[in-house]
Amino acid sequence: MENVKSKLLAKKRELEQVIARKKDDLMIPITESTDELSMYDQHPADVGSELYEREKDAGLLEMMELELQKLNDALNRYDKGQYGICSICGDPIEPKRLERLLNTTQCIQCARKTRDNFTRPAEEDITFSGAMSDRGETLEIAGYDFYDSDN
Numbered sequence: 001m002e003n004v005k006s007k008l009l010a011k012k013r014e015l016e017q018v019i020a021r022k023k024d025d026l027m028i029p030i031t032e033s034t035d036e037l038s039m040y041d042q043h044p045a046d047v048g049s050e051l052y053e054r055e056k057d058a059g060l061l062e063m064m065e066l067e068l069q070k071l072n073d074a075l076n077r078y079d080k081g082q083y084g085i086c087s088i089c090g091d092p093i094e095p096k097r098l099e100r101l102l103n104t105t106q107c108i109q110c111a112r113k114t115r116d117n118f119t120r121p122a123e124e125d126i127t128f129s130g131a132m133s134d135r136g137e138t139l140e141i142a143g144y145d146f147y148d149s150d151n
């Protein structure tokens, strides 16, 4: 557990950088970011897909900001000595689970119990690392614990 905090901080820094880059991307007006040729021969489809890309990026950005918020929460909990402790039953969270979901606040048993109250996706936990790897960004962000509900 001793390097957990530096791991959390490293994730946080990575995430902040990616968010800043994404924000810069989204600031560029569409006409400047599209290929110069399309200025003369403008296919509506190109503009459409550009818009689509941006919407996707905006969605991704939202997800990343949520993730950043969760990392901050995790850091706060760490400082209070509550990191890695299940917020429901108070037991230590399984180290493997923490590896995968840096900011989870529930042990596997409690997470399962919680999710039994919901209609759930097939995967045990939703991670966004796949969605993050487009545009050459291979940052692996902490998994997003869909059922994390203590905030």
Ligand SMILES: [Zn+2]
Residues within 6 Å of the ligand: 086, 087, 088, 089, 090, 091, 106, 107, 108, 109, 110, 111
């Ligand atoms: Zn628990």
